[in-house]
Amino acid sequence: MRPRRSLWAALAALTMLATVAAAVSAESLGTPGWLAAAAGVLVTITLSVIGWLLERQNGQEAPSTKPEPRRRVPAVHEVRDRLTFNIHAAIPLNEPASEALSDVYPTYIQRDIDITLRAWLKERTHDAGLVVLVGPTAAGKSRTLFEALHAELRDWRLRMPTNGTELDDLIRHEPNLDSTVILLEEMQDYFTSQPLTAHRVKSLLLGKAGRVLIAATIRPVDIEAIVGPQTGIAQEMNKDADQVMKMLADSSSWRPGGAERAIRLDLKPHLSTTEQARAAEVAQRDPRVAQARDRASEHAVIPTLAGTTELIRHWTGEGNEQGQAVITAAVIARRCGHPDILPEAVLVAVGGALLAGRKAAPDTADWFPAAAGWAQQPVRGQITALRQVRTQAGRIDGYYVSDILVGHSIDEQHPHVTAALAADTTWRQLIDVATHQACGDIGSAAYRVGRREIAESAWARAADRADKPAMRRLALLLYENGERTRARYWLDRGVAEQDPVAMTLLASIEDHEGRPERAEALLAEAVEQGDIYAMGQLGFLLRIHGRGEEAESWYARAAESGDANAMTNLGYAFLQRDDLDGAESWTQRAAGLGHAGAMQNMAVICRRKGDITGRRKWLQRAAETGYALAKGDRRRIDPWPGEAGDEGISNSILEYAAALLADGDPDESLLWYRRGSELGDSRCAAAAAALLDSDDLRVRAAELAYENLRLNRADLRGSYGHDVGVEPHLAIMRTYATTLRAAGHEPEALLWDARVSRLADPNVPAEGSREVWHPGSWRWRSEPI
Structure with a gap:
């Protein structure tokens, strides 16, 4: 029986009991007076219980994950x-x-x-x-x-x-x-x-x-x-x-x-x-556009239409100090990662601290309504710096600060905001008054700007209330800090809360620590919870433990659900057994989702089919897509993740450049080798050095090879093996040592010989770094000691 039906059954029983008692008392059967009175009291109690149970039911019933009952969806x-x-x-x-x-x-x-x-x-x-x-x-x-x-x-x-x-x-x-x-x-x-x-x-x-x-x-x-x-x-x-x-x-x-x-x-x-x-044509018909054109600097007509100048003046010009502090507090909270609806408690705490820091603390405890009222005054028409957010009549959920002001604080380095963000006390004040859901977001914002201790505090507060993302992020932070016992505690809690991502993270650790059976069970449980990524990870786990056929079936399930990496892996499995039609079907779907590695594999499929034009087209598309992705976000390549961790970007560029050279286009080939070198690929730099006979590029190639192995040696070896993953970079370093020796620079040559010797031995740690297992990526990374 569903909980609400059980409730109404209980209410019906109570009501019937009260009704019977009242009826008995009403009959002329010589019932004592106290029973009649008691019946009336029982009816009153029953009604009170009904009200209390309904309130309790409404307050405690777990929210459904299903959408609300069907309502007409607007066009x-x-x-x-x-x-x-x-x-x-x-x-x-x-x-x-x-x-x-x-x-x-x-x-x-x-x-x-x-x-x-x-x-x-x-x-x-x-x-x-x-x-x-x-x-x-x-x-x-x-x-x-x-x-x-x-x-x-x-x-x-x-x-x-x-x-x-x-x-x-x-x-x-x-x-x-x-x-x-x-x-x-x-x-x-x-x-x-x-x-x-x-x-x-x-x-x-x-x-x-x-x-x-x-x-x-x-x-x-x-x-x-x-x-x-x-x-x-x-x-x-x-x-x-x-x-x-x-x-x-x-x-x-x-x-x-x-x-x-x-x-x-x-x-x-x-x-x-x-x-x-x-805009000039529109201005002849709309006076607002005409005004904006007249007032806008550097043709910023659209921001001028939105009242940007008036908003900034209201916040930073002459005005109500307490009201402006409320606006500043709202901007600071948003910059610290707080969701856009800001509770009054947040603005009171942060705004009050700002005023106190200026020796202008409010005289009374009820200062906020007047300050918030000033902050909400329209600066022109309906344009306001701060506005109330209401989802129910008679209740203010919080306040929304204009994102124009948040953007202005970033673009112009607003001094009060910048100073507040630099102080740990600001973040901790915010964590103290924010909801646990907001603390999860605050922790993420703090981590992104390098405030690991603040992130730990915020995530811990959210994790205490069973916030799943916060639990697993706290666990990963503790794991990175070497606090493995505490990290396991939070991942175990995440698993207990049925968090499939926590299951995949814990599976990575279990496999890394020599318990593949436990890892497999966790991934299977994550799949049961609906995690598509877990299917692909389960395929990966089975493959590295020699269970290729089972791995392929999991890749297929993940690919059917839209996982581009799984599509690429499944296509590659078909390619390995020369099923070119199956390989093309899945690889082309992954390429359509922007996977540069899949585009490169499409070139391989075209080559196997004898489609020279198709091969050239896919190589070009893979290289251009990969280069654009890397240039669009430097963090993809800084620090350089190596060819095992860049989703096929560097291999695509390297192969396209080689194809161009083979086709008799050395200039275009050199352009792409230089682009690969620019991203950090030592193999491209070495190829460019050979084309130009450039000593400067040989130096760069050797340095990139050294850095790649120093950061990614374990990952390259695990993904490709020593001969394919590590040896090409060692060869570049050896070639450079030989060049130095031939030029009479024996001390420098010996230095590079020593580097090659050290990096060739998997049992010797890379200079100045340690190899660390990252559960989130199932990869080794080298980090500075």
Whole structure:
């Protein structure tokens, strides 16, 4: 029996008992007076119990992971309010104007990306897609997306999940989402404490839920925050965001009719020359645009329309000191990773500390309402620095600070914000008053800026309340710190809470410590919990322990669920047994998801089939994709992860350059060898040195080889074996030692001989470093001692 049915059964019994007692007392059967009175009391008690039980039921019932009961989902054209699309309020119409002008939206200025965006959206009527608009605050991302969706997909349904978990649940419980736009404003928020998983996005792009468009916006600074190094804790925090961003093709590579299902479009806050001409035309019809053009510096018309100047003046100019402290506190809290809805307690604590630090502490304890009231005053029209957030009548959930001010604090290094972020006390004050859910995000923000102790404190507070991401991140931090017993405790707790990611992390440690059977059981349990990555990891575990056929079956299950790495591994398994059709099927699907290694494997398949043109095309695509990914985020290659850890980027560039040279194009070949060298690949540097007969490049090749082995020797050996993974880099170092000796530089040659000797022996640690196992990536990494 369900809990609520049990409750009503109990209530019915109590009510019946009270009714019977009252009835008995009402009969003229000589019932004593005390019984009649007692009956009345029993009825009163019964009603009170009913109320108490209902309140208790409402308060304690576990929230369902399923979406709420079906409500009508609006079409895109039915949603016109700006807050849904996170569009900034605009400067008002200050004079009588044409009735054709909207009071809410200034007349739209067509952007240069509109042609590409709208053409790409039209093609989504045939398949699924992901579009991400990237630009700084107030660049016009949300308005551009709003106008394009209303123009091209106006009759599609519009879904607006509030976090990654809600989106995961929506996809899981409503497998048919055909003709649906899923709007992810501030995309970075979907990868925090309730993260969107990359395999869900991949599943949608493969059309498993029908024609679905994921439409998102994000700022460049937020991309830097959520996409980072893929080792240790950073890999656990960043892997989903990293994989999703890697799916995106640059708009310059897309052509009408092209196959790209995921695309990135960039917007600048300053209008281009052609956009300025359009703005001039619009200004003749809309006085707001005319005002913005007159007042904007460096053609920043869009930020001016959003009242950027007035907002900054309200915050930093002459004004109410306590109100401005509240705004500063809100900006600081957001910069520390707090979710965008800020409780009053957070603003009181941080704002009060700011005032106290200036020797301007409030005279009374009830200072906040007046200060918050001033902070919320419109600076022009409906534009405010701070606004209340209410989801229920009569209750304030918290406050939202304008993201224009958050962006300004980053761009201009606001002194009070910068000083506060540099002080541990600010972070600890915030942790003390924030909810445990918010502490999980604060811990992640602290870790990203190198504040490991703060991260530990924040994650510990969240982990105490069974926050799953916080438990596993705390465990990884403790593991990195050498506190293995405490790390195991938190991973065990995560497993007990049925966290599949904790299971995969613990499986990595169990296998590393010689317990593969336990590792296999944990991964199998994670698969039961629905973790797609665990399928691929289980395949990997079985493969390295010699159980190839079983591994392949798990790769197949993971590949069917949208895991690009599993698709690549499965395709490679088919390739190894010369099943070229099977290899091509899975490898091409992985390549379509942006996997550079899969693109390189497609070139191998084309070569086996005798398709020279196809081989050249895939080599070029693999090299260009890999190079763009590496250049787009230096943290992919700094420190250099080696060819075992860069998802095929360096191998793709190396092979493409070699193909160009073989085809008689040494200039283009040299360009790509130089590009590989620029990223950190010693093999490319050595090839360039040979082409140019350059001593400088020989020096660079040797130094890169040494650094690669110093950082990645164990990983290279584990992935490729000594002969393929380690020996090519040793050979480059030996060649350089020979060159030095021939030039009469014997001491330097002996130094390189010693380095080769040391790095050739797996039992001798690399100079100045130690090899550390990273559970999150199932990889060895060398770290400085």
